[in-house]
Amino acid sequence: xxxxIMMIPVNLILYFIFGSLITGRQSNKDFSISTTVLxxxxxxxxxxxxxxxxxxxxxxxxSWLGNLWGVMIGIICIISCILNHKIWKDKFSEVSAVLCxxxxxxxxxxxxxxVQLVIILNAYQFTLDAAYYVANVTTSLQTNTMNIYDxxxxxxxxxxxxxxxxxxxxxxxxxxCYLTGIHPLLWTKTIMAGTAFVISNIIYYRIALExxxxxTSAISxxxxxxxxxxxxxxxxxxxxNFMLTRTYEGKSLIGNIVIPMVIxxxxxxxxxxxxxxxxxxxxxxxxxSTILSNSxxxxxxxxxxxxxxxxxxxxxxxxxxINCALCVIPCIILLLAYVGYVKGxxxxxxYPPLFGKH
Amino acid sequence: xxxxxxxxxxxxxxxxxIGYYSGGCLYLxxxxxxxxxxxxxxxxxxxxxxxxxxxxxLLTVFNPVTPVVINTLFDINKEYYRFLWIxxxxxxxxxxxxxxxxxxxTIGEKIVLTAAFCMILAxxxxxxxxxxxxxxxxxxxxxxxxxxxxxIIHNDSDHEYPRAVCDYNxxxxxxxxxxxxMLTVDREAYINAVAGKITDDMLAYDENPVNRILGVIVMGxxxxxxxxxxxxxxxxxxxxVLDHYSSMQYYLEKAGxxxxxxxxxxxxxxxxxxxxxxxxxxxxxxxxxxxxxxSLWQN
Numbered sequence: 001x002x003x004x005i006m007m008i009p010v011n012l013i014l015y016f017i018f019g020s021l022i023t024g025r026q027s028n029k030d031f032s033i034s035t036t037v038l039x040x041x042x043x044x045x046x047x048x049x050x051x052x053x054x055x056x057x058x059x060x061x062x063s064w065l066g067n068l069w070g071v072m073i074g075i076i077c078i079i080s081c082i083l084n085h086k087i088w089k090d091k092f093s094e095v096s097a098v099l100c101x102x103x104x105x106x107x108x109x110x111x112x113x114x115v116q117l118v119i120i121l122n123a124y125q126f127t128l129d130a131a132y133y134v135a136n137v138t139t140s141l142q143t144n145t146m147n148i149y150d151x152x153x154x155x156x157x158x159x160x161x162x163x164x165x166x167x168x169x170x171x172x173x174x175x176x177c178y179l180t181g182i183h184p185l186l187w188t189k190t191i192m193a194g195t196a197f198v199i200s201n202i203i204y205y206r207i208a209l210e211x212x213x214x215x216t217s218a219i220s221x222x223x224x225x226x227x228x229x230x231x232x233x234x235x236x237x238x239x240x241n242f243m244l245t246r247t248y249e250g251k252s253l254i255g256n257i258v259i260p261m262v263i264x265x266x267x268x269x270x271x272x273x274x275x276x277x278x279x280x281x282x283x284x285x286x287x288x289s290t291i292l293s294n295s296x297x298x299x300x301x302x303x304x305x306x307x308x309x310x311x312x313x314x315x316x317x318x319x320x321x322i323n324c325a326l327c328v329i330p331c332i333i334l335l336l337a338y339v340g341y342v343k344g345x346x347x348x349x350x351y352p353p354l355f356g357k358h
Numbered sequence: 359x360x361x362x363x364x365x366x367x368x369x370x371x372x373x374x375x376i377g378y379y380s381g382g383c384l385y386l387x388x389x390x391x392x393x394x395x396x397x398x399x400x401x402x403x404x405x406x407x408x409x410x411x412x413x414x415x416l417l418t419v420f421n422p423v424t425p426v427v428i429n430t431l432f433d434i435n436k437e438y439y440r441f442l443w444i445x446x447x448x449x450x451x452x453x454x455x456x457x458x459x460x461x462x463x464t465i466g467e468k469i470v471l472t473a474a475f476c477m478i479l480a481x482x483x484x485x486x487x488x489x490x491x492x493x494x495x496x497x498x499x500x501x502x503x504x505x506x507x508x509x510i511i512h513n514d515s516d517h518e519y520p521r522a523v524c525d526y527n528x529x530x531x532x533x534x535x536x537x538x539x540m541l542t543v544d545r546e547a548y549i550n551a552v553a554g555k556i557t558d559d560m561l562a563y564d565e566n567p568v569n570r571i572l573g574v575i576v577m578g579x580x581x582x583x584x585x586x587x588x589x590x591x592x593x594x595x596x597x598x599v600l601d602h603y604s605s606m607q608y609y610l611e612k613a614g615x616x617x618x619x620x621x622x623x624x625x626x627x628x629x630x631x632x633x634x635x636x637x638x639x640x641x642x643x644x645x646x647x648x649x650x651x652x653s654l655w656q657n
Contacts, residue, residue, distance in 0.1 A: 001497045004497065058649060059642050059645055059646075060642075060646070061642075119491075122493055122494055123487070123491060123492065123493065123494060123499075124492040124493065124494040124495065124499055124501075125499070126527060126530070126531070128530055128545060128549075130530070130531075130534055131529075131530040131531070131533070131534065131545050132545065134534040135533040135534045135537060138533060138534055138535070138536070138537040139533065139537040141537070142536075142537035142538050143537070143639055145639075145642075150544065151533065151537075152533070152541065152544035152545050153533075153540060153541045153542065153543070153544050154519065154533065154537060154538075154539070154540040154541060154637070155540065155637075156639075156640055183497075183498060183535075184534070185497075185498040185499060185500060185534060185535060186497050186498060189498075189499045190497070190499070204449070204452070207449060207453075208453070208456070211403075211404075211407070211453055212456070212457075212460075215460065217460060218456050218457070218460045219456075221455070221456035221459055221460065221472070222452045222453055222455075222456035223452075224452075224456075224472075225451065225452035225455040225456055225475065225479075226448050226449070226452035228452075228475075228476055228479050228480070229385065229447070229448045229451050229452055229479060229483075230448055231485060231486050232383070232385075232479050232480055232482075232483030232484065232485055232486070233383055233385050233447065233448065233483055233484075234381065234383070234483065234484045234485065234486050234488075235378070235379060235380060235381030235382075235383065235484065236381075237359070237378060237379045237381075237439040237442075238379065238381075238383070238443075239443040239448075240448060241486070244486055245486070251440065254440075254443070255440070255443040259443055259444060259446070260446065260449065263407075263411075263446055263449065266407075266411070267407050270403070270406045270407060295437065295440055298432075298441075299440055299441065299443065299444070302418075302419070302441060302444060303444050305418075306411055306414045306415050306418060306419070306444055307411045307414075309414055310406070310410035310411050310413075310414055311406075313410075314406060314410065339432070351640070351642075351645065352645055352648075
């Protein structure tokens with residue numbers, strides 16, 4: 001359990017290291033630890049998807065991916081350390097000084113997040129969807145394969161289910177269970193639940209910072225009220241409920257990380273819609289969202305459209321619409337691929353056709 | 359939203375969807391009220407960030423025509439509620455509440471207003487643990503009985519992948535903990551049985567053995583024991599896990615199943631047959647040998 005709890009900060013540190021590969025190229029003034037963690041979350045999953053898909057579509061074992069990804073993480077961490085150690089050192093000294101000046105703020109934010117974490121991580125929840133999502137991780141680990149067996153029953157599937165093929169978020173869970181020996185239930189229901197919750201709150205913090213400036217008490221209050229709303233905005237369909245009970249489902253991350261993240265980026269774009277960095281960030285989030293859940297392929301373009309249209313009108317800029325369209329291309333491609341699969345145009349088998357298993 | 363369809367509800371679908379989505383919460387109404395407030399009293403930035411996107415959201419996502427149109431392209435019935443996540447209810451409400459509080463001058467006023475907002479939010483919402491807070495029994499966040507049942511089955515079985523049918527909750531949780539136990543019934547089939555969708559005709563004539571097993575253990579139907587045993591054979595089911603209070607225990611014993619273990623509220627039965635095909639994982643080594651690209655890397 002202790003190792004499990006320790007993995008939450010380990011995840012965040014890993015995202016920070018991955019994110020630094022992008023944000024570390026910025027000036028010291030623009031470099032932000034929280035934004036780096038958020039970027040890193042999406043960079044991490046974008047990079048993970050590449051070896052995962054290659055190995056999965058070649059019917060190779062999960063252990064291969066685990067070993068390869070372990071090595072890749074090591075290499076990426078070393079590269080990031082070499083490239084960014086100076087900016088990290090400078091920034092951590094700066095942030096330590098800021099936190100010392102605003103102790104009450106730091107303590108209040110930590111308390112707000114920790115209290116909620118303790119409550120949700122200690123609770124037992126029965127949800128039907130876990131029978132698929134968590135069991136998928138357990139099944140992949142048990143069989144040393146990826147998405148080849150039906151998580152509900154354990155029976156062999158003759159083709160990959162397209163809804164979950166490109167959304168490799170659960171396979172990352174399985175890889176970490178393989179690498180650490182942690183049980184999938186502990187990984188999905190405690191470690192990733194905690195990690196996702198913290199990331200979600202980092203996004204609230206960033207949004208509050210954009211809206212309130214440096215009024216720390218207002219930021220703390222907004223985080224507090226966001227917690228209250230989440231704990232009371234409950235039906236089985238609300239994103240709040242998904243965040244507090246079902247983070248092992250990628251779609252929960254769409255509702256609680258990706259959509260707020262897109263809103264955050266549009267708040268930044270509202271200040272400067274010509275800034276290429278913000279558009280690249282939006283593209284990264286859109287691309288990363290496709291790896292978290294198939295639901296992103298419709299939800300993310302819709303969110304970008306809803307936010308992009310008023311921005312384009314207000315700024316009288318066609319380029320905003322073009323940029324929005326470019327950002328959601330990964331979602332649209334996968335959406336069309338899914339339609340093609342549903343219409344029976346193609347299928348990815350779990351065994352090569354020449355072996356005659358299907 | 360399993361029961362709500364665009365085909366049946368038409369333009370009313372969105373209103374029913376919002377009703378299901380909100381449950382007992384008034385927060386969507388608060389969100390609309392917050393947008394109105396921002397329109398009337400908000401700054402230019404607030405309007406740009408929340409109001410105009412909010413209006414576009416209301417005109418599109420919450421538009422009765424939208425789900426009808428999308429449903430002609432994709433089956434959106436069960437998933438449309440996810441579009442409602444686009445409305446940033448949590449962000450808007452928490453932002454405005456914080457803004458009102460910090461505008462107050464004295465600490466006392468701030469505390470009173472914070473408490474007032476908390477009461478309003480709590481009173482007009484549904485608490486996550488309104489039906490009680492259940493502390494997880496272990497690090498797996500699984501009832502202890504799931505672990506015990508898995509142990510009983512593995513201790514009894516002489517092969518790696520035994521196959522079982524369990525009561526509803528156990529069936530949904532067992533493979534999350536132990537994926538080496540195969541389950542005969544998947545989620546949809548089980549939900550159909552619980553909803554009473556297995557008819558007499560299906561029990562009598564259906565070739566699907568799963569329906570017969572569900573008919574017995576979920577619906578308590580006393581079908582001919584030979585039919586039940588054939589279903590157990592056809593589906594290669596070796597274990598049945600029932601609630602202690604299930605009235606079908608006597609039926610199972612009469613059908614030849616043997617009780618092999620008990621936990622606090624569950625009984626585990628074993629069916630022994632010479633016809634059971636033991637599940638083994640397909641062997642991919644031949645595939646790997648004949649593949650060029652990754653085989654080179656493997657070597």
